[in-house]
Amino acid sequence: MFNLFRKKKEDIYEILLPGEKSQKERPFNTPKQEKDRIFEDVVGYDDIKRVFRMALKSDEPIHVLLVGPPASAKTIFLDALIRKLGDKQAYFAIGSSSTKAGVVNMLFMREPKYLMVDEIDKLPMRDQASLLGLMETGELVETKVSKTRCIKLKTWVFATANTTAILSKPLLTRFLVFNLKPYTYEDFEEVTVHVLGRRYNIKPDLAIVIASAVWHKMGTPNIRQCLKIAKMTKKKEDVEWLIETMKKYKDSGEDWNK
Numbered sequence: 001m002f003n004l005f006r007k008k009k010e011d012i013y014e015i016l017l018p019g020e021k022s023q024k025e026r027p028f029n030t031p032k033q034e035k036d037r038i039f040e041d042v043v044g045y046d047d048i049k050r051v052f053r054m055a056l057k058s059d060e061p062i063h064v065l066l067v068g069p070p071a072s073a074k075t076i077f078l079d080a081l082i083r084k085l086g087d088k089q090a091y092f093a094i095g096s097s098s099t100k101a102g103v104v105n106m107l108f109m110r111e112p113k114y115l116m117v118d119e120i121d122k123l124p125m126r127d128q129a130s131l132l133g134l135m136e137t138g139e140l141v142e143t144k145v146s147k148t149r150c151i152k153l154k155t156w157v158f159a160t161a162n163t164t165a166i167l168s169k170p171l172l173t174r175f176l177v178f179n180l181k182p183y184t185y186e187d188f189e190e191v192t193v194h195v196l197g198r199r200y201n202i203k204p205d206l207a208i209v210i211a212s213a214v215w216h217k218m219g220t221p222n223i224r225q226c227l228k229i230a231k232m233t234k235k236k237e238d239v240e241w242l243i244e245t246m247k248k249y250k251d252s253g254e255d256w257n258k
Contacts, residue, residue, distance in 0.1 A: 037084070038052070038053070038080055038081070038084045039052075039077070039080045040080070040198060041076055041079070041080050041191075041194065041195045041198065041199075042073055042076050042077060042080055042191075043073075043187065043190050043191045043194060044073075044187070045073060045077075045180070048066070048077070048178060048180070051064060051176065051178070052064060052077070052081065052158070055156060055158075055176075056156075058156075060154075061135070061138070061154060061155060061156045061157070062156060062176065063135055063156065063157040063158070063159075063174050063175045063176065064157075064158050064159070064175060064176050064178070065120070065158075065159050065160070065161060065164075065172075065175035065176070065177045065178070066159070066160045066161075066178055066180055067160070067161050067162070067163070067164055067177060067178065067179045067180065068162070068179055068180035068181065068182065069162060069182045070162070070182070070220070070221060070222055071182045071183045071188055071221035071222065071223075072180040072181060072182045072183060073180060073183065073191070074118075074160035074180060075118055075160060075223075075224070076191070076195075076223060077158075077160075078092070078116045078118055078158060078159075078160060081114070081116060081158060082116055085113075085114055089112060089113045089114060090112055090113065090114035090115070090116060091106055091107070091110050091112040091114070091115055091116070092116040092118070093106070093115070093116065093117050093118070094117075094118045094119055095117055095118060095119035095120045095121065095122035095123040095127075096119045096122040103123075103127060103130070104127075104130055104140065104142050107134070107140055107151075107153065107155075108140065108142070108149065108151055111151070111153055112153075112155060113154065113155060113156065114155065114156045114157075114158065115155050115156070115157045115158070116158050116159070117131075117157065117158075117159040117160070118159070118160050119160060119161065119162065120159040120160065120161050120167070121161035121162055121163055121164070121165075121166055121167055125168060128167065128168040128171050129168070129171075130142070131157065131171060132168060132170055132171045132174065134153060134155060134157070135157055135171070135174040136170075136174060138152055138153060138154060138155075139151070139152055139153075140153055157174075157175075159175070164177070182221075183221065185215055185221075188211055188215055188221050188223075189208055189211040189212070189215075191223060192207050192208075192210060192211035192214075192223065192226045193207040193208060193211070195223060195226070195227070196210065196226065196227070196230045199227070199230075200230050200231065202230050206230075206233070206234075206235070206236065206239070207226075207230070209236050209239050209240075210226050210229050210230055210233070210239055211226060213229075213239055213240065213243045214226050214229070214243075217243050217247065218243060218246070218247065229242060229243070
């Protein structure tokens with residue numbers, strides 16, 4: 001038999017089971033927000049994060065391209081993905097320093113499930129053609145002189161580009177393309193404080209000094225520069241000295257092979 005207790009709550013009577021608290025006395029339980037274990041270093045862009053999660057859960061390859069100027073979090077996304085997925089199932093390549101032989105050979109050797117290409121717009125057209133074949137048919141083909149090799153791969157391609165103007169049009173249509181706006185200085189500072197604190201336990205005051213120096217004195221709003229400087233410096237004076245030294249010996253772009 002139930003024990004009946006009547007408690008008035010705005011003229012509504014409740015029937016309670018033994019030991020049960022009234023609705024008025026129960027704490028309101030909100031669902032616990034799941035910690036972001038993939039994009040911890042990315043500030044904002046929650047919708048783009050969701051796109052990548054959906055792509056990762058897809059049964060078939062989905063290809064995503066992030067386009068935008070420097071300091072728009074493009075590379076941070078790829079870095080977060082490669083750190084999460086690991087090099088056993090993912091391969092990371094930089095378009096500006098990759099050759100066809102290097103990328104294609106690694107695809108044949110590693111057979112990665114995920115291919116990350118930073119600065120894909122700087123890949124030669126022949127490299128883009130190799131990727132097009134992979135993304136279109138799932139086949140990677142390489143022909144040298146009279147020898148041809150072919151492999152069937154089920155590979156997701158995630159890439160970044162500063163522009164789509166010099167990308168192969170057929171290749172571009174294989175991607176879901178998202179144009180990212182550049183961070184403001186406030187955004188860049190927040191990202192730097194967050195990333196340096198999480199990775200290297202750098203205190204916010206020093207992280208802000210590093211962010212400001214990279215943004216204002218080097219003119220290269222790149223989180224990679226902040227990471228390099230953070231590894232070498234312990235105090236504000238170290239940051240200032242290192243920045244001035246880097247500016248003093250900055251590459252002029254002159255070709256000394258002439």
